[in-house]
Amino acid sequence: MGPYARSHEEVLALKKSSMTVQERPGAAYRPTPPPAWKPRTDPAPLLPDPEPYRVLGTDAAAGADPELLLRLYAELVRGRRYNAQATALTKQGRLAVYPSSTGQEACEVAAALALEERDWLFPSYRDTLAAVARGLDPAQALTLLRGDWHTGYDPYEHRIAPLSTPLATQLPHAVGLAHAARLKGDDVVALAMVGDGGTSEGDFHEALNFAAVWQAPVVFLVQNNGFAISVPLSKQTAAPSLAHKAVGYGMPGRLVDGNDVAAVHEVLGEAVARARRGGGPTLVEAITYRIDAHTNADDATRYRGDSEVEAWREHDPIRLMETELTGRGLLDEDGVRSAAEAAETMAAQLRERMNADPVLNPMDLFEHVYAEQTSQLREQAAQLRAELDAESGEGAQGAEGDAR
Amino acid sequence: MSTATARQAKPATMAQALQRAMRDAMAEDPTVHVMGEDVGTLGGVFRVTDGLAKEFGEDRCTDTPLAEAGILGTAVGMAMYGLRPVVEMQFDAFAYPAFEQLISHVSRMRNRTRGSMPMPITVRVPYGGGIGGVEHHSDSSEAYYMATPGLHVVTPATVEDAYGLLREAIASDDPVVFLEPKRLYWSKADWSPDAPAAVEPIGRAVVRREGRSATLITYGPSVPVCMEAAAAAEAEGWDLEVVDLRSLVPFDDETVCASVRRTGRAVVVHESTSFGGPGGEIAARVTERCFHHLEAPVLRVAGFDIPYPPPMLERHHLPGVDRVLDAVARLQWEAES
Numbered sequence: 001m002g003p004y005a006r007s008h009e010e011v012l013a014l015k016k017s018s019m020t021v022q023e024r025p026g027a028a029y030r031p032t033p034p035p036a037w038k039p040r041t042d043p044a045p046l047l048p049d050p051e052p053y054r055v056l057g058t059d060a061a062a063g064a065d066p067e068l069l070l071r072l073y074a075e076l077v078r079g080r081r082y083n084a085q086a087t088a089l090t091k092q093g094r095l096a097v098y099p100s101s102t103g104q105e106a107c108e109v110a111a112a113l114a115l116e117e118r119d120w121l122f123p124s125y126r127d128t129l130a131a132v133a134r135g136l137d138p139a140q141a142l143t144l145l146r147g148d149w150h151t152g153y154d155p156y157e158h159r160i161a162p163l164s165t166p167l168a169t170q171l172p173h174a175v176g177l178a179h180a181a182r183l184k185g186d187d188v189v190a191l192a193m194v195g196d197g198g199t200s201e202g203d204f205h206e207a208l209n210f211a212a213v214w215q216a217p218v219v220f221l222v223q224n225n226g227f228a229i230s231v232p233l234s235k236q237t238a239a240p241s242l243a244h245k246a247v248g249y250g251m252p253g254r255l256v257d258g259n260d261v262a263a264v265h266e267v268l269g270e271a272v273a274r275a276r277r278g279g280g281p282t283l284v285e286a287i288t289y290r291i292d293a294h295t296n297a298d299d300a301t302r303y304r305g306d307s308e309v310e311a312w313r314e315h316d317p318i319r320l321m322e323t324e325l326t327g328r329g330l331l332d333e334d335g336v337r338s339a340a341e342a343a344e345t346m347a348a349q350l351r352e353r354m355n356a357d358p359v360l361n362p363m364d365l366f367e368h369v370y371a372e373q374t375s376q377l378r379e380q381a382a383q384l385r386a387e388l389d390a391e392s393g394e395g396a397q398g399a400e401g402d403a404r
Numbered sequence: 405m406s407t408a409t410a411r412q413a414k415p416a417t418m419a420q421a422l423q424r425a426m427r428d429a430m431a432e433d434p435t436v437h438v439m440g441e442d443v444g445t446l447g448g449v450f451r452v453t454d455g456l457a458k459e460f461g462e463d464r465c466t467d468t469p470l471a472e473a474g475i476l477g478t479a480v481g482m483a484m485y486g487l488r489p490v491v492e493m494q495f496d497a498f499a500y501p502a503f504e505q506l507i508s509h510v511s512r513m514r515n516r517t518r519g520s521m522p523m524p525i526t527v528r529v530p531y532g533g534g535i536g537g538v539e540h541h542s543d544s545s546e547a548y549y550m551a552t553p554g555l556h557v558v559t560p561a562t563v564e565d566a567y568g569l570l571r572e573a574i575a576s577d578d579p580v581v582f583l584e585p586k587r588l589y590w591s592k593a594d595w596s597p598d599a600p601a602a603v604e605p606i607g608r609a610v611v612r613r614e615g616r617s618a619t620l621i622t623y624g625p626s627v628p629v630c631m632e633a634a635a636a637a638e639a640e641g642w643d644l645e646v647v648d649l650r651s652l653v654p655f656d657d658e659t660v661c662a663s664v665r666r667t668g669r670a671v672v673v674h675e676s677t678s679f680g681g682p683g684g685e686i687a688a689r690v691t692e693r694c695f696h697h698l699e700a701p702v703l704r705v706a707g708f709d710i711p712y713p714p715p716m717l718e719r720h721h722l723p724g725v726d727r728v729l730d731a732v733a734r735l736q737w738e739a740e741s
Binding site for chain 2: 149150151154155156161162166169171172173174175176177178179180181183184190202203206207209210213364367368369370371374375376
């Protein structure tokens with residue numbers, strides 16, 4: 001039970017009464033003059049563990065479901081290959097930019113697998129892998145970064161919000177969606193992803209505050225990968241840990257080894273379950289490392305040394321999992337090969353899809369600005385239409401000229 | 405009491421009409437949610453949401469934490485899940501923290517997702533000066549919103565329009581920035597909430613006063629100023645037409661240009677700054693479309709290009725009747741003779 005004992009009582013209290021979503025234990029709190037004044041809740045149960053929670057290579061691994069471990073392993077291998085393929089596509093000019101999650105695959109994969117189908121994922125621009133692990137077509141996930149449209153998928157198909165580029169701005173969306181679901185009586189949970197740099201943004205603060213006040217069924221996953229482009233965490237915050245920030249909002253903070261996929265999956269799974277049963281939001285900080293540069297356009301050697309990267313390579317998410325699985329006889333060479341082959345098939349398909357030129361229709365630019373085009377947009381669309389017609393007319397003339 | 409008596413129009417304020425619009429929308433559509441600072445128990449600092457929390461419960465009319473970006477950001481998530489949030493920003497200048505959500509998400513979500521994720525959000529913003537407010541309580545922020553594609557920008561000038569336009573805004577599947585002229589909150593008109601007149605869809609201007617000499621193009625808090633100016637101008641022999649835009653986006657080129665083509669002269673009147681304000685856009689549109697009908701350049705009567713003044717000096721800043729008439733006098737009348 002540990003830190004969750006109190007929340008369970010909250011749930012029972014909620015069930016017993018006919019309270020609205022807004023009303024909840026402690027909501028009637030009014031400050032009284034000192035010395036009678038008391039804090040609203042005991043902060044101790046909200047505090048994160050002193051060390052990141054780990055499963056792989058510890059006694060806790062024995063309790064993990066072997067089938068789940070093998071599935072997580074296959075997804076990690078596939079995820080690593082996806083990152084490599086997407087990075088390669090930038091070099092071939094097929095992607096405008098790719099912010100890689102190499103080294104962070106455990107967080108990406110665990111976030112996707114911790115959710116039920118009816119739940120919602122709110123990814124940032126670095127989290128295309130989480131979207132892919134949730135079932136999204138990789139080519140659709142990469143549309144934003146290819147540049148043929150902003151969001152390449154219908155968010156309602158897999159319940160994945162559009163990749164958010166402005167940092168932390170997707171977090172209040174997750175809170176609002178989860179709150180709306182709760183108002184409607186649906187047991188839907190939203191999981192929102194953000195980086196360590198994003199925790200400095202005002203929207204991070206506002207989202208956590210709203211989530212806690214509303215007891216919204218949200219899980220915030222902070223992937224602390226050490227850098228906001230070039231700026232290290234020490235210049236980002238003076239907090240004991242990012243997970244500690246949860247306490248100030250009145251929600252539990254959890255600290256987890258972000259490269260231990262079994263641990264991340266377990267911690268997120270608990271937070272999701274807690275949110276689903278009405279226990280409110282959780283902040284999870286996953287300690288991980290961005291092995292690649294910020295994007296293909298970044299030069300990481302300007303702000304960090306090779307030895308630091310090497311130390312993290314030793315703590316690689318795939319290696320941790322392989323050691324665990326082979327040690328327990330759950331994975332042999334055949335298993336490794338078949339996971340690699342499946343990943344290779346995905347990469348080949350992705351390559352083929354991305355090597356084809358996208359079909360673009362410039363007139364789409366005017367199509368979805370409003371439900372109904374304004375007269376001003378109709379005029380401008382007509383202007384572009386005329387320009388396009390003139391262009392294709394010139395093209396046809398040119399061809400005619402050549403024929404002559 | 406007979407039905408006829410019950411429906412008889414009584415004096416109502418713009419604030420009451422706005423409240424009634426939200427109340428009727430909430431009663432008709434369970435997905436409509438009102439949220440903002442002090443909108444619940446207090447009924448809003450202008451009392452525009454008075455009684456909504458009591459009637460519909462705190463889940464439908466919610467006192468939020470004091471954080472405008474959070475209010476609008478969570479409203480985005482609620483809209484994603486099929487709700488129709490009506491957000492109150494307490495004052496014009498307090499809405500600025502929500503700009504990132506408005507510009508980067510609310511206005512673009514439909515376009516970003518090729519239409520699959522519309523944002524039926526109404527953002528109510530009390531705006532404009534003339535109430536003796538101290539700093540940050542009197543801004544005219546419409547130009548910022550107008551410059552953002554994907555938003556509708558609407559502002560009523562009459563009690564009847566306050567009801568009708570807000571109903572339209574809430575019913576719209578696109579985000580609407582609904583600018584409420586706070587100076588007119590307590591303006592009264594005979595208006596029956598039981599038989600509200602039908603309002604045309606958002607985007608139609610209306611001719612408030614017909615005239616032949618020149619067109620005053622205006623909106624929101626400057627409409628009564630222009631009506632007063634038009635009445636005063638009669639003594640000078642000018643017969644002024646007054647066009648109330650009602651909607652800055654979409655812009656009703658048709659009504660505006662039809663009027664200017666009739667009168668041949670135009671003055672744009674608003675409280676917002678002159679430089680970079682809506683008047684520049686409107687003057688350009690009128691000039692582009694009505695050049696050969698114009699007897700004089702399109703003039704602007706606007707707030708000065710200064711930070712909004714302290715309350716004891718605001719009367720020097722706000723466009724008043726005299727300044728409007730001065731502009732009308734400068735419309736090159738000599739050239740006609």
